[in-house]
Amino acid sequence: MSPIFKFEFSPGLYAITPGRYPDADRLLREVRQALEGGATMVQFRDKSGDAAWRTQTASRLIALCQEYQAPLVINDDARLAATVGAAGVHLGRLDASVNAARAEVGPLAMIGVSCYDKPELARQAAEQGADYVAFGSVFRSGTKPGAVHCPLDVFAPARKLGLPLVAIGGITLENGRAVVEAGADSLAVIGAVFDAPDIRLAAKSFSAIWGH
Numbered sequence: 001m002s003p004i005f006k007f008e009f010s011p012g013l014y015a016i017t018p019g020r021y022p023d024a025d026r027l028l029r030e031v032r033q034a035l036e037g038g039a040t041m042v043q044f045r046d047k048s049g050d051a052a053w054r055t056q057t058a059s060r061l062i063a064l065c066q067e068y069q070a071p072l073v074i075n076d077d078a079r080l081a082a083t084v085g086a087a088g089v090h091l092g093r094l095d096a097s098v099n100a101a102r103a104e105v106g107p108l109a110m111i112g113v114s115c116y117d118k119p120e121l122a123r124q125a126a127e128q129g130a131d132y133v134a135f136g137s138v139f140r141s142g143t144k145p146g147a148v149h150c151p152l153d154v155f156a157p158a159r160k161l162g163l164p165l166v167a168i169g170g171i172t173l174e175n176g177r178a179v180v181e182a183g184a185d186s187l188a189v190i191g192a193v194f195d196a197p198d199i200r201l202a203a204k205s206f207s208a209i210w211g212h
Contacts, residue, residue: 006108007071007087009132009164011185012040013206016075016168018143018194019045024057028064030199035068037203038212039193041186043090045075058084071110078104088112088131098128112166117150119158126161133161134188137169138179143190144169155183173202177209 015034021027031042042065044058058074062084065072071087074080078101081089088110089101096104101111112132113125122133135154137147147169158165167179168188176187187206196202 003085003087003106003108007110009110009185010040010070011164012187012210012212013038013193013203014041014043014166014186014188015039015193015203016043016188016190017045018190019047019075021046022048022053024053024060027057028060030194031061032064033199034193034203035065035070037193037200037205038207039068039070039203040207040212041071041073043073043075043188044086045190054080055084058086062086073110073112081105081109090114090134098125098130102129114168116148117154119154122158122161122163126163130163132164132166132185133158134166134168135184136167136188138167139170139172139175141169152179152182155179159183173205176206180209 044061046054062072073088073090074086075090076092076095078089078096082105089105090112091101092114098111110131112134113130115121115133115135125133135150138150141147155165164185166186166188167184171187171189172192193199193202
């Protein structure tokens with residue numbers, strides 16, 4: 001099932017779920033708080049391996065995100081994205097190619113690609129029809145402490161690709177503005193939003209970087 005319409009990429013806070021929730025109700029509450037704070041996109045990242053839970057929860061997240069006119073993107077799983085009619089899918093190094101994912105999710109879905117610190121991967125993704133590319137880890141990441149470091153000077157030349165650029169990895173309120181000034185359109189954030197004492201306030205503070 002393809003999305004019913006195509007979402008346009010909107011710069012801002014790109015909230016990624018921590019992938020640790022057995023409690024879907026809690027996850028929905030916390031994602032709602034991030035959306036209330038101004039998150040422009042949400043990525044459903046879940047490592048539970050529970051297919052039924054993932055499908056049910058993704059469907060609930062889509063309905064929630066539609067209330068805020070924000071796209072819900074599925075991490076690493078084009079088939080799940082297609083099954084539930086998510087706005088898109090985000091692909092990592094070991095996932096399907098852009099072409100294979102496009103065949104799965106359809107022409108209206110948004111496809112993002114992790115390019116780590118490799119401009120060449122971003123160029124290839126652009127040529128294959130990706131809708132945005134992501135670079136990182138731009139700082140040391142608590143979620144992926146062993147992730148490759150991506151310097152901020154990757155962003156300026158990558159703008160020539162003509163695609164939205166997402167930064168990920170260790171991003172906080174203290175360093176986020178510098179990443180946007182370096183050329184990132186959106187900041188993909190997990191811990192600095194979902195581990196915050198007040199998720200809505202954290203999201204609102206990030207959104208203020210773009211004047212939202």
